[in-house]
Amino acid sequence: xxxxxxxxxxxxxxxxxxxxxxxxxxxxxxxxxxxxxxxxxxxxxxxxxxxxxxxxxxxxxxxxxxxxxxxxxxxxxxxxxxxxxxxxxxxxxxxxxxxxxxxxxxxxxxxxxxxxxxxxxxxxxxxxxxxxxxxxxxxxxxxxxxxxxxxxxxxxxxxxxxxxxxxxxxxxxxxxxxxxxxxxxxxxxxxxxx
Numbered sequence: 001x002x003x004x005x006x007x008x009x010x011x012x013x014x015x016x017x018x019x020x021x022x023x024x025x026x027x028x029x030x031x032x033x034x035x036x037x038x039x040x041x042x043x044x045x046x047x048x049x050x051x052x053x054x055x056x057x058x059x060x061x062x063x064x065x066x067x068x069x070x071x072x073x074x075x076x077x078x079x080x081x082x083x084x085x086x087x088x089x090x091x092x093x094x095x096x097x098x099x100x101x102x103x104x105x106x107x108x109x110x111x112x113x114x115x116x117x118x119x120x121x122x123x124x125x126x127x128x129x130x131x132x133x134x135x136x137x138x139x140x141x142x143x144x145x146x147x148x149x150x151x152x153x154x155x156x157x158x159x160x161x162x163x164x165x166x167x168x169x170x171x172x173x174x175x176x177x178x179x180x181x182x183x184x185x186x187x188x189x190x191x192x193x194x
Contacts, residue, residue, distance in 0.1 A: 008074035027056060030075050034082055037154065037162070040147045041086045051089065053080040065168060076161035077111045081152075083162045142177035146169055 006014075006025070013021035034055065039048035058081050062068050068077075134148055144163065148154045156174070160167045 012063065012074060013069070023060065027076070030078060033075065033154075037079055037148060038082045038086060041083075041144065042089070047089070049086050053084060054085055058085070070101065070162055076158055079158065079162040079193055080164065134181050134188075137184060138177050142173050142180060146175040146177050149174060 006031075011022040011026045011029075015026070027154070031052070035048060035052050037057070038051050039045065042051065044050050052062065055078060059078055071190060135143055138146065140161075145159055148159045149156070156170045158168050160170045163170065165173075
């Protein structure tokens with residue numbers, strides 16, 4: 001039996017008509033991207049789990065209340081909810097988030113090594129550590145775009161929808177992030193290549 005791909009819109013409709021499995025299908029379909037975008041902002045697995053769950057509680061409540069405006073952008077809508085919950089969390093702490101690695105996960109672990117020799121591995125590790133520290137020093141809006149674009153693999157359109165700004169603003173934030181990263185490299189006299 002051939003299984004056809006069901007759209008998000010169809011799954012939302014099924015859920016609203018009482019099919020609880022449809023919601024599970026939506027969560028399964030998008031959980032990796034949503035969880036990753038939350039985790040890369042909060043850098044704490046337990047907190048990311050909590051915000052991920054809170055995001056879907058909000059999704060369920062909004063769907064059941066009839067306040068969901070279907071525009072074919074379910075994923076962007078859920079990413080926006082998650083993003084807002086992250087911002088709310090940091091506002092409640094009266095500080096903005098910093099990107100820090102934990103023992104169990106590093107956003108740079110997924111970068112491929114250029115060569116298998118020890119020297120290249122050491123150089124690559126040094127570059128990763130330098131870039132990691134530089135990204136931490138960016139203003140939150142710029143750091144957020146860098147994380148969403150390069151580590152959550154989101155398009156600028158998705159970033160714009162998620163953060164509630166225009167695509168041009170997202171592109172501008174990335175541009176300023178790159179300018180600031182270059183300045184930091186020069187100021188700190190870092191050498192990011194062999």
